[in-house]
Amino acid sequence: MKKRGEIMQAEVLAILRRRGTPMSAYEVLGQLRDSHPQLAPPTIYRALAALTERGGVHRLESLNAFIACKSDSHKDASILSICDDCGEVEEFVSPDLLKALSSIAGQSGFAPTRHVIEVHGQCASCGSAQDQA
Amino acid sequence: MKKRGEIMQAEVLAILRRRGTPMSAYEVLGQLRDSHPQLAPPTIYRALAALTERGGVHRLESLNAFIACKSDSHKDASILSICDDCGEVEEFVSPDLLKALSSIAGQSGFAPTRHVIEVHGQCASCGSAQDQA
DNA sequence: CACGGGCTTGATATAACATAACAAACACAC
DNA sequence: GTGTGTTTGTTATGTTATATCAAGCCCGTG
Structure with a gap:
């Protein structure tokens, strides 16, 4: 089945x-x-x-x-930006940032297995739309 | 009231x-x-x-x-490491990482207002405990 | 081929998380 | 002390998620 x-x-x-x-x-x-x-x-x-x-x-x-997932074919943890106005989400990949993050969390012997990185804010179009308001 | x-x-x-x-x-x-x-x-x-x-x-x-919040007095976004075994959470602050993150998300004009950074994994004590198992 | 063990899927029910909406209490200005 | 705005309490309900068991399929064995 x-x-x-x-x-x-x-x-x-x-x-x-x-x-x-x-x-x-x-x-x-x-x-x-x-x-x-x-x-x-x-x-x-x-x-x-x-x-x-x-x-x-x-x-x-x-x-x-x-x-x-839009830019599919990266199974690495993504960085997601989320527009709180229109809901638009963008994905970014940054091995460097992930490495930096792992190293920060690893300071005390922590072993990361999964990263959650989400950034809330306003996307470019919603930001400029607001300028006019 | x-x-x-x-x-x-x-x-x-x-x-x-x-x-x-x-x-x-x-x-x-x-x-x-x-x-x-x-x-x-x-x-x-x-x-x-x-x-x-x-x-x-x-x-x-x-x-x-x-x-x-343990290390209180930082109202900046924290990096939180979460042990999936014992639930222990550690907080880290890294203005550099936050800046890097904002700049990545900002590539397309995104204006960040709030960062969510959580790392799941295994803390030092749970990791070494497992070694013995 | 039948039948039986192990696994995947489906359905029912309920648990866990969160908030809308309204009512009551207070506080402050006049 | 009365009206107005704001904070808090209460009721009810909405939303998100999973435990649990039942049913179906796959496949190896006899």
């Missing part, structure tokens, strides 16, 4: 990609209920967990939401 | 400090119900929000939990 799960993941990913901005698990669920009226939360959460692990989806810890 | 709120905040902070490791809002609520049986969630969340803003408490976004 492997296929079903993979189909699920593909559908979830498609929905997230279509949206482009962060979606909660329940928003995804809502969309999917159009085609699969029976769907329950654990199914979605399992699909999202698998996708997150695979690197196809980012979980935004500070929003409890998910977003399709 | 200002005092009541401040007392609340002090009690919440005391509970968090006593514990030392992360607590969910509802754990705090449970503790407080010993002395204030009537207490409802919004009261706790308000106290936690005020404390977080003041810098007395950190919110751990990736755990939906809170912890008393």
Whole structure:
């Protein structure tokens, strides 16, 4: 019974990609209920967990939401900038910063396994829009 | 009616400090119900929000939990290392890293207002404990 | 092929986290 | 002391997430 799960993941990913901005698990669920009226939360959460692990989806810890990974093919921890006005998210990768971070946390013998780096603020377009207001 | 709120905040902070490791809002609520049986969630969340803003408490976004700020007196964003085994949290401050981070996110005109930096892993004592296992 | 163990998925239920919205109390100006 | 704005308390509900068990599939064995 492997296929079903993979189909699920593909559908979830498609929905997230279509949206482009962060979606909660329940928003995804809502969309999917159009085609699969029976769907329950654990199914979605399992699909999202698998996708997150695979690197196809980012979980935004500070929003409890998910977003399709755009510049896919980096399974390293990303730096995510989140516009609090429009919801737009950008991904950045910086091995240097990650290294610096690991070394700071490692000062006392801590062994990092997962980095959460999220920056909230205002994206370029929302910032300039506000200037006029 | 200002005092009541401040007392609340002090009690919440005391509970968090006593514990030392992360607590969910509802754990705090449970503790407080010993002395204030009537207490409802919004009261706790308000106290936690005020404390977080003041810098007395950190919110751990990736755990939906809170912890008393130990090295208090830095209201800058902290780097938090979280041991997934024992729950121990350490705080670090690194203006350089913050600057680097802002500059990365700022590449496309993004204006950061709030940084979330959390590193999961294993603390020194849990790491060495595991070595023996 | 049947049947049985181990694993994946699905469904039900409920737990955990958080806030909206309104009511009551206070505090300060007049 | 009465009105107005603000803080706090309470009720209710909304949102996010997972435990648990049931059902289905895969595949190796007899």
